[in-house]
Amino acid sequence: MAMSDHNKVLELISQENWEAAAHAMERLDPSEVADLLQKLPFEQQQNIFGRFQVDFAARVVGHFPYYHQYVLLHSRGPEAMRAIVDKIDADDRMRFFDELPEEAWQHLMDELSGAALPHPQRPQVQPVSKPKLPGPSAVVEPIIEARQVQKFYEQPDGNRIEVIAPTNLTLEPETIIALLGPSGSGKSTLLRMLSGLSSPSSGQVLWHGKPLAETHPNVAIVFQSFALFPWLTVCENVEAPLAALGMAKQEREQRATQALDSVGLKGFENAYPKELSGGMKQRVGFARALAVEPEVLFMDEPFSALDVLTAENLRSELMELWMAKKIPTKSIFLVTHNIEEAVLLADRVIVLGRNPARIRANFRVNIPQPRERSAAEFTVYVDYIYKVMTQPQADIAFPSVPGKPPKTKFQMLPHARPGGIAGLLELLNDRGGREDLYHLADELRMEVDDLLPTVDAAVLLGFATLEAGDMIITPEGQAFGNATISAQKPLFREAALTHVTLLQQMKSALDRKSDHALPLEFFRDVLDEHFSQEEVEQQIETALNWGRYAEIFTYDSEDERLILHDNGLSEKAQTERG
Amino acid sequence: MPEQTNTRSGAPPWGIFPAGSSLLRDLPIVFAGLAVFYGIISFAHYGIGPMNTEAEIQLAPSALPKYALFSVIRIAAAYALSLAFTFVYGYIAAYNKRAEKLMIPLLDTLQSIPVLSFLPGVMVAMVSLFPTRQLGVELGSILLIFTGQVWNMTFSFYSSLKSIPREMREAAKIYHFSWFQRFIQMELPYASIGLIWNSMMSVAGGWFFLMACEMFVLGDRDLRLPGLGSYLQTAANEGNTRAILAGLATMILVIVLMDQLIWRPVIAWSQKFKVEQVEAVETPTSPILDLLRRSHLLSLASSWTTVPAREAFMQHFARMHKERRKAGKHSAVIWYLIGATCAGALAYGVVRMLRMVAGVSWPEWRAIFIGAGATFLRVEFVLLVAALWTVPVGIYIGLRPRLSAIAQPIAQIAASVPATALFPIILLLLIRLGGGLGIGALVLLLLGTQWYILFNVIAGASAIPTDLKEVCQIFKLSKGERWRKLFLPAVFPFLVTGFVTASGGAWNASIVAEYFHFHGETISTVGLGAVISDATNRGNFDMLLAATIVMALMVVTINRLVWRRLYALASTKYKLET
């Protein structure tokens, strides 16, 4: 009975009969309706949601995450929105308001009290949408489907480090997916597996349903370092992939010129890359990628090496080409560590955790293009991503492999400097001890990549806690942030020795040695079992940095030895004498 | 840059047939082409003639051009062989992980085996291959020169391949470059600068051992090949000072000509392969290269030959690559077979070698070890003396840009003149002054090795950043302090690099320095080099093998124990980051 209703709804959706679909849905359970809606493209969601009775809309909307709820509400006129919000279950409404970031909440309050003008970015509900996708879009066949892909890297010492935990992921046509994650989390590794550059250690990558090895997908990659050949001219660089396809010289030149033209590099055909600025080099990278007319365009942090303005320019030009369908590419897979970039460009955002990488969130961004950073919806998404990224990873429950005890994770030090931590806490103190993370990032002009480790470090040291994307200072943090520079050291030392496993281990190992000295190699070996080589070096660097600042030990870089600091020595000597 | 577009200009090739003035400009190129052609013909004519291993070497100056030509052709042939070997060996070692583990230590060992130890084996093999033709001995001589040239080139190529940036390699892979395209558009250009510098060093090394490679005693046979080396050797034997000087002058002339006509243009041309982000202010130039670039004849010839040939190759390999991709990976069985065969042959060789060494008697071992000790002391003493004068002089020159602009080319020519050629004169002088080969060997080693150190020190001193020099002035450091605190630490890494090259070179050179034919008699001094030379002359293969192994082991051990550690220290602690 319920099943047949469900099928009927699907059929009506495929006929694009929104009116009837909305009616049919009203007979279903609200949570089921929410599930169904989430699988549809956003325009269709709007079409249906716009036709729900106010009562029913109020019951459905509570089942969506707050950011989704926010944009869905805005797909109704101001009157209807007010009516729906009125009818939402009181507890749900409270939670929704709570979760909204400051600006969005303020904006919504204004709207609800009728003071604000209609929202400038609000998409108008169209009575009949243009037929965009053929057939029922709920069952669009993905271009790429990753099934339980997993990646191990073999260390020189034979240890195998899991970089990507078994992961499922699909890339549908006509979408831009942004893959977000802290650096070193495995974004590039995932991109390499999806594009066919490397094969997964286990699991499968399917292209149009066939294993990647059997198909020969036409893909292109835009690299962070541009990866141009410096000895070839701009034109020859763009031609090189075409020559690899066996294309004749004349056709090649023509296509290259066309591609260069579309990225605004006309007239630079005979220049060498080193004569160009960074932004222009990346334009060549784009031209080279577009010239092969790839089915999927992969981009690995394409804007990271550019300055802010150049990056912004290039991003908007890319979006223009994409929105105007001037590029033959079906889908774009963008790797980035910039949250705003992801929300600006992507139809879908995937957030990756680290060590090993796991998908922590995978959601649509329901804001029409072109997007504005100042829009309230934009802030809602940015805030949400901060929340996801700062949520402790242990909170997310994963089924462990049966028969295999889950490996206990070694505590991982975030790569932050003591000075940075102090600065952050000071600012937090000034802000009354509690603040939204994206506000802090804005204030400090820090990229997420710098900010998150600093935040994590403050949390690890017990100086602050996180709550739903807000950072809250603890009494210890307050003391540390307010202390003079010389008074900060002992506070840091105490916090480090209470909370940081590696530093505790280092100290007790040094304590036990009669000469209170140990080669660094000793600790490197300990870490080798848990981290990749690159990560081990970073862990060591951070531990040295913190340990020296906290005056736990000194480091002799010539012999690569750690020596217990005088502080520790005299303490010990005194207790021995006493 | 306009001259590079020549080949691409729209006009048909016959429309730009050289006009009067440009024909004049092309004349030198035409003549050069004819001369090369004549040289090859006459060498081939001589090569397929019947065996005449005891050619009478005429000391008349009129014979010199012919001899010089023959030597140049020999060195060129050996160089071509080295290049081919380099590509194959470097390629396999860089891309096959399993082979790499065996091939790189093997290369390291081969590199430390002195050239002349290869002599008997190579000669016996070649003469038995072509028992009646001159070709056999010729090939043997070429192979000998090859063994002196090839190893550092191979190392350079291998390490260049290994250091190609990951993203650049990935670009070539994702765009399906064929093997050929990858080689000419990525690997060869990337490796070219290192390869060219090492080629220069190798060819200079070829001149150093030329005398030994063109004239030698093998058991009861006295083999000599017409060439500059044998001319000098004969002149030395007869004590004919005038002939020695004439031969020397010819050799210097040939070296200078090669430098101007070949290396300089090649270096200037190779600047476009520099992997740098911005354009350098000063780049090497060469009038010869300008001449070649301006030549209509050449650009015409290349637009008819190399350009279409390259295009055809590219297309062909692109098609093959596509088919291969479609067909899937072909089996690795062949490679396993080849690998297993090589490993088997190697193992067999090691067993044979050990059995041969077992036949060396106790007194012979004693002689080898005493010789090894003597040569060790000699080499270290020479390095010390060389450092004592080159460090202050090198720093003095390097700190004064104008002076180093004059000194560099002079030092370069001085370095490329083989000390072996000067040796007869020095020996004559020493004998007149009452010294013997004991001092003579020291002088010869010094002449052969000090230049490497001098070059490197000059380079190091001129790389000291100006701001550091200014800091010294601001703090009014005394002269002694300046040397201790800035100059010496700054040139240290360069000094170590110079030492590594000089040390290996000195061990090798000891073979010619400690044992000499002079005035029809043999003079020698205690040393491992003398043991090796003597064993070669007497055809005592067991002893030769044992002594060679000892020398190779010593060189490898010293490299590992001393130079590599100093190198690591230099590249971490004393690196001046700019």
Ligand SMILES: Nc1ncnc2c1ncn2[C@@H]1O[C@H](COP(=O)(O)OP(=O)(O)O)[C@@H](O)[C@H]1O
């Ligand atoms: N070829 C490799 N061998 C060993 N470890 C690797 C290799 N490539 C990447 N890693 C490790 O995998 C982790 C993820 O790397 P990567 O995918 O480049 O991260 P991201 O792109 O997110 O910065 C890092 O810890 C890195 O050290």
Ligand SMILES: [Mg+2]
């Ligand atoms: Mg990356």
